[in-house]
Amino acid sequence: MNSVMVIGGGISGIQASLDLADRGIKVYLVERSTSIGGTMAQLDKTFPTLDCSICILGPKMVEVDQNPNIELLTYSEVTKVDGAAGNFRVTVHRKPRYVGESCNGCGECAKTCPIEVPNEYDEGLGTRKAIYVPFPQAIPLRYTIDRDVCVECYRCVEACTGQGNDAIDFNMTAEDVELNVSAIIVATGMDRYIPWNLGEYGYFQYPNVLDALEFERLICASGPTGGNLVRPFDGKPAHKIVFVQCVGSRSQRLGVPYCSSVCCMYATKEAILVREHDPDSVVTIFYIDLKVFGQGFQDFVDRARDQWGVEYIRGRPGEVREHPYTGDLTVWYEDTDTGIVSKKEADLVVLCTAMIARPGNTKLAEILGVELDEYKFFKVKDPLSSPVETNVPGIYVCGCCHGPRDIPESVAEASGTAAMAAELIEVTSKEDR
């Protein structure tokens, strides 16, 4: 038995799957949502090269789809794991999509669907239908019916038959699949902190206060506004953008004392994107410390400051206020370099919120029998000598599920876990002989 299960279909899980499949190892890639892609699929550009994110990820996703060694189990969750390294027995719960495999993704069904709900992929800034694919590049490109909002008008069924297909099946039921695998790679990624306890920024009160992923969707050409940077309050163009770093992170009070490690860089990236979109724009980044430690990162920040005219102010804003009629925001802050308290007008305030562990980690860790650290991230055996191994032999972790990290590091780790899993298979199959 030479197979590996990868849990999570983000960039880490995709990379691990492709590495293993290229070695001739069978991979079961389990993804909770309806499409693989993860957080990286939502990004507009990557730092520090400003490459288009989906242009890097998309081909990899297609490769996953077409690789005969990879079996894709989307809209599925791992519910039970027995056995030990070399012989895990995994139960995967497959939720019903209500659309069969004969779906070719033509999209006629969604055109007739009368229901519109906020689109999770666009962070609620755009809408999707009750029968949907999250984004055009979704893999698999197979529609899913959201039965929580569906009113069962069956117009989609008519549309599908109209196309000479009969993919939609409202009687589809959930099923549990049992799989035997030698190793398990956990790549469930991260969640982001919702600023419940930071009322001073008004995230829940003011439409023009966004978090960074929402902003990423807003500025993305495939986003809800087609890349037009407009204010959610009134749809007018946004010229003055303020980024606030360390929202939730590096705070003992809020229980996220660690640094999220990517915010300084993505804020700089987004700042440059704004300046590219609109040369008249004024972009300010409020930071505590600029933690730009990777290769080429400091250059990137220097370029943003010197060439693109992005203003960096050391200090955390104390309060964001909104004008009730115009929706204009005022950011009050202390410049800690000078000690002067002043205010800055803004059309949009972007909160760079902390990366936190997925709430589902607790349950998954219980199922897998692996340990979590105090922040509910997966715990590695030893950060120095075995950085991708867990306390359970044969279970490896990569990507943001064991702490905040950027895309290159996630990809490197994913390849690392793939190598570890392949080695385990090599060893166990020799023992079998």
Add this chain to the structure above:
Amino acid sequence: MPDKAEHPEKLDTLLKALGAGTMDYPEKTDCCGSMLASTAASTTLTITAEKLKAVEGYGFDGLVTTCPFCFQMFDGRQEEINDMIDFLLDTDSDEVELPVFYYTQLLGLAMGLKPDRLGLQLNMSPVDRILDKIEEGPNR
């Protein structure tokens, strides 16, 4: 349960229960300035003046408070502020004419009590101008 410190809304709820309309404004959580009254007399009035001026600027009919010291600042010292408003705000500025009420006074009006029974004649801010409006009710 205490109100949200950054976005208080309990007084709004209480006012809406009387049929009044409320609206958030940026200076909503600003202090009345009274905390400096004994130590920095002119700063305290500047703080009060800034808030009064802002509230008037948004077109509100009046300001409501539950705190005696806030009431003292906004209502009792409005005239004093107007005497030196240019100095306090450091700019040429029109005088403030903003009716200020205790919550209980509006509650009494809503319950049909006569203004003099509520001590409204003792308010020093120009409350008369909106009494008619209040009596007309929400369907004005």
